[in-house]
Amino acid sequence: MKITAVxxxxxxxxxxxxxxxxxxxxxxxxADAAIIIIETDEGVLGIGEASAYGTPPxxxxxxxxxxxxxxxxxxxHVDIPLPDPxxxxxxxxxxxxxxxxxxxxxxxxxxSVARLLAGDEVxxxxxxxxxxxxxxxYDWDQRPEQVVDEAVQWAQEGFTxxxxxxxxxxxxxxxxxxxxxxxxxxxxxxAGAQMDLMLDGNCRLSEEQALKIGQALDEMDWYWFEExxxxxxxxxxxxxxxxxxxxxxxxxxxCDWSQxxxxxADGAYAIVQVDAGVAGLTACRQIATQAWQEYGVPHCxxxxxxxxxxxAHAHLVAAHPSAHVRGERDLRLQASGRAPSGSxxxxxxxxxxxxxxxxxxxxxxxxxxxxxxxxxxAPGLGCTLAEDLETRFPYIDCPWGITQER
Numbered sequence: 001m002k003i004t005a006v007x008x009x010x011x012x013x014x015x016x017x018x019x020x021x022x023x024x025x026x027x028x029x030x031a032d033a034a035i036i037i038i039e040t041d042e043g044v045l046g047i048g049e050a051s052a053y054g055t056p057p058x059x060x061x062x063x064x065x066x067x068x069x070x071x072x073x074x075x076x077h078v079d080i081p082l083p084d085p086x087x088x089x090x091x092x093x094x095x096x097x098x099x100x101x102x103x104x105x106x107x108x109x110x111x112s113v114a115r116l117l118a119g120d121e122v123x124x125x126x127x128x129x130x131x132x133x134x135x136x137x138y139d140w141d142q143r144p145e146q147v148v149d150e151a152v153q154w155a156q157e158g159f160t161x162x163x164x165x166x167x168x169x170x171x172x173x174x175x176x177x178x179x180x181x182x183x184x185x186x187x188x189x190x191a192g193a194q195m196d197l198m199l200d201g202n203c204r205l206s207e208e209q210a211l212k213i214g215q216a217l218d219e220m221d222w223y224w225f226e227e228x229x230x231x232x233x234x235x236x237x238x239x240x241x242x243x244x245x246x247x248x249x250x251x252x253x254x255c256d257w258s259q260x261x262x263x264x265a266d267g268a269y270a271i272v273q274v275d276a277g278v279a280g281l282t283a284c285r286q287i288a289t290q291a292w293q294e295y296g297v298p299h300c301x302x303x304x305x306x307x308x309x310x311x312a313h314a315h316l317v318a319a320h321p322s323a324h325v326r327g328e329r330d331l332r333l334q335a336s337g338r339a340p341s342g343s344x345x346x347x348x349x350x351x352x353x354x355x356x357x358x359x360x361x362x363x364x365x366x367x368x369x370x371x372x373x374x375x376x377x378a379p380g381l382g383c384t385l386a387e388d389l390e391t392r393f394p395y396i397d398c399p400w401g402i403t404q405e406r
Contacts (some may be wrong), residue, residue, distance in 0.1 A: 006067035010056035012396035046104025051277030098280030106380035117319035118243035140173035158319025237268035252302035255279035275293025
């Protein structure tokens with residue numbers, strides 16, 4: 001068997017006005033996808049999704065340049081270079097190729113990607129807990145309490161966890177830390193009994209602001225505090241993790257163990273969130289294994305875009321070194337070393353603002369029951385692409401996010 005072609009689908013779908021979302025100063029008018037397909041002379045395909053943050057046509061160009069590493073090779077024995085941690089533009093196309101190769105390898109061996117990642121002796125879960133990832137539609141000038149309604153909505157839909165953001169740019173509306181904490185308390189009062197709650201700071205806060213918010217989240221027993229301050233401030237993360245009980249998390253834009261290791265060694269990340277769409281499944285497996293085995297830090301991948309990437313991450317979470325342990329609570333205690341080893345079972349982000357593109361790229365959407373994604377009993381990633389994707393979702397040549405001013 002030989003690899004005969006490598007190609008990339010660049011896809012988009014314009015959001016209807018009511019689906020458009022914003023955070024800080026950025027308005028997002030569309031959804032994008034970059035899907036990499038590896039073809040063989042026996043008709044078996046490998047498919048993988050690269051992070052659309054890399055801009056799909058640029059990803060396609062780089063994949064075309066890299067295809068010479070694969071065409072003509074036996075897919076049973078092919079390797080591609082790991083991403084250069086200093087070159088994110090190269091890392092994302094390589095990550096998509098890596099995910100497609102795992103899918104192809106699973107199909108050739110008749111095993112799921114989770115089984116390949118974990119090994120034959122590990123007991124795998126049959127479902128992965130999801131958290132509704134949203135809270136990107138509330139405007140501080142136009143009824144910010146909308147995020148409270150949203151939290152209740154996700155609970156009513158069966159989700160057991162919800163992650164929100166900080167809303168529109170605080171300087172536009174004179175928002176203070178105290179005002180945000182008041183809103184967080186409203187979310188907690190409305191949905192905290194039904195769901196675990198998380199906050200993503202998107203690297204927007206100062207350390208002083210993050211500490212005050214984190215202390216309030218501690219009082220309410222929120223689940224984690226993601227990327228509160230700029231990602232390069234490793235010692236600031238370490239100070240926050242030391243001062244707070246809530247796990248402080250990050251790492252979604254990193255792609256290599258050499259980048260992650262200083263953070264976990266310094267206690268800067270209580271949970272690592274490396275994205276297979278940026279790093280690839282090979283690097284994510286290494287990072288998840290070493291972070292857990294050497295530092296007791298779990299990995300919960302960033303997963304913001306579409307269904308194919310969601311499947312890749314679901315297999316990754318299922319294969320995590322702690323995934324065979326039962327129980328879903330006590331992540332905060334386990335991450336801080338104050339709970340029995342392995343009390344964390346794993347969880348996966350599900351973007352609730354991506355729209356129809358998310359699952360319509362696939363022939364069959366993921367099955368979600370009571371806030372859990374059921375893992376498919378099929379080789380590879382366990383899914384196939386829908387037909388005529390480039391006709392149905394032609395790429396829209398405009399920025400994914402548009403900067404606004406007020």
